[in-house]
Every structure is written in structure tokens, then in C-alpha cells.
Amino acid sequence: MNLLGPASRQAVTDAQDQTGETPFLEVLWSWCGAVAEERGLTPPKKNVTAMTARLTAHLTWVAEQPWVVDFSEEIGGLVYAVQKITMTAPRKQLLKGVTCLGCGMSSLVRYFPGDYAAECLNCPSQKYSDRDYELLVQGQARGLESVNP
Template sequence: MTVTALCHGEGCRGGNAGGRPGRRTAAGSRLCRACREHFTAGLAELAHLYEECGRVLGGASPGSLRERTTGGELPGLPFNGAAADVRAKMVSVLGSWSGLVAQQRGFTPPARTVADLTAFLLRNADWLAAHSAAAEVTEEIARLVRAGRRAAFPDPTRTIRLGTCPEPGCPGALALAVRTATRAAGPAIVCDADPGHRWTSDQWSVLSDSMESGQAPGAAAAATERWLTAADIAQLWHTPTGTVYRLASEQRWRRQGRAGRTYYHEGDVRACFERRAEART
């Protein structure tokens, strides 16, 4: 394709670019490939964040597999105002952009539900990427995703239980501790019996083969069945949550529901990401 101009996407402008020069776009678009993918992943994630925010409206514990440490729900305060505000904002912003697309393209506007609005905008993502308002739409969608994550998963520290420590003779269990403020630095998988038994989340594929087998990472291991939420998968494989949901649907990962949440079979997830890694080499 013919290269034409600097990307207008939210990830390439201002402080979000991290000091690097903005990437260039392909002809017919105002976004680079990375910002285009980030934009569509954000749209896909919003429908799921809307549902997660709905879960915490009545005081349900946000997030996924985590430890309960102290206290409990505050009596008489079951309503989560932040989640309600974010859900209303999602409908308003997505409805506004869908209205623009419908008006300028002569389409029938979708129903004002987040699922219908995001599906409509995803079908028109290429048109929006080429529109003069591409900068604004990518910025507003990214802002909505950040707000939705904060409302759905407000606890700054989450603990994802992973299983038994694979070091010989160790009685401990492994957990992935994720602290929102240091997410960029990369979460670590740590044994609760011996902090010296520690791995980065990048080593999860190898580590998971040896867990609950009593052998060191890399040794032959018995198959262990584990189930992970989309948020867990996003943390372990450093992948946007929207991409996780897309892959789960495309690759038909095995799934099961527990207490209103969806869990995916870790073996299917790992096989998928291993194939993706091999395809990039």
C-alpha cells in the first residue's frame, strides 16, 4: 500500500506515543495498523465491560479469582455509582458515533444497547478509520475502555490462583498477583510458601506444564485441568481483553459458567497462543 501520512490514532498522538515518532498510515485510512487493531479491540471489549459493570451495580465482588482479605460489603450501600455512570456513558458515546455513521452512510441506526451499538461500529470500523473524526473516535473509545475497566475491576490488587508449586518438595501454591499501578512492569507468579519460587507471566506456558506434578519447570508433567477468566488470560498472555473474547469465539475454546462468570479451558487457551507465537516466527 502507498504510505500517506502520520497516524491520527489515540495510541500515536501526544503522550501515548511514549516519545517515539507517530507511525504512518496506509492509503485510505487515518490510522496505522496498530491503532486500527487497538480501536476494534476496544469496541469488542466494551460490550463485555458493560456486562461486568452490571454485575457490580448491586454490590457483587468485581474481578475474578481473588482472595478475600478483610471486611466485607458495606451494609446499606449495594449500589455502585461509578459502574452506573460508566454504563450510561457507554450508551451515550457509542450511540453518538453510531448516529453519525447511520446519518452519513444512510443506514438504519442500531438499537441503543451496547451489544448492538458496538457490533454496528465494528462493521463500520474501516469507514470510521478513514473519517476526519478518526482521532476523536479512537480517543473516546479508549477512554471508555479505561473507565470501564476501573469500574468493573476497581481493586488495585488482584490475585489469580494458578495451582500447586511445581518445585520438588514445595507444599506451596502459585498465584499471579496483579497490581494495577504496576501492570506495565509485568506481573509475577509467586509461591506462597517460598517467595524465591517466582516466575514471570511470560513463562506461564512452560510453567503450566509442570504445575501440580511436583517437578521443576520443563520436566514432564501430568495433565492438569485449569479454567481461567478472560481477565486472567489477558494478564497471563499480555493480550487486550477484547482480543481474548474474539479468540475465544473464533477458536471455540471450551468454556463453563460459574456464579455468572465465564471460564475458559486453559489448555485450549495455551494451544491457541502457542500457535500464534509460532506463526510470528
């Protein structure tokens, strides 16, 4: 993995590449160690591919652990760092004219690529599938028709 940016011709060869205060590989390694220890598994090889494959394979179990918030924050921080460095962050489009059911604000966005048709910037739990978003748009449009006949 090259964390020097898309224009760099130089590969990252140091296993201790650094982002923030903790080396990238060490964050992955520590979570793999926690999974291996608690599940009685042999630790994976200490490379990005093996470690991410191990963590991905056990995500359902990880989601049930009391430390899942710490896991999510640390892995999310790595994803954010990689996206920033490689300039590969998802594109965000504000969905104008539709309000969130949770907060009532016009804060719905669509990410490209993304898993949902719409997500609220203010309410992390408000995520709409294609069908749900279409129903939301239709419902709010009907509400406007009754106000402005």
C-alpha cells in the same frame, strides 16, 4: 453489562448509567448515529450489544475518517472506565534487558492478554510481533557479546 464491579449482585438497570461527564450508552449512541448518518444506515437498537456490533463492523471505514482520533479517545475512555470498574485491565509485564528501537529506552512491556509480544510505553507506534521481538532480543544479545566477549 454490570458496571458495579465483579462482586456486585445488583445489575445495572438504568440505561443512563454514568461514567465521567457523559453517559456510557450516549457515547456509543452518538458514534453509531454518526456512522449511520454518514453511511446511510438505519441506526441500531439502543443497547450495548447492538451498538458495539455496529461500530465494530465499520471500524475499517471509521479509521479512514477525519474524526477517528476523537472516536478513538472516546471509545478508549469507555474501555478504560469499564476495565477500572470491573477490575479487568490487562496485566502488564516489564521486559527487562531489551531496549526499544524507537527511543532506545528499556520501556518495553507485554500485556496479558495482548495483541503484541512487546509494546513501548514511550513510543505508541513501536509494537513488536512475536517474530520481531525475538529478532530484537537476538540482535541486542549479539551486540552485547561483541562488547563483552
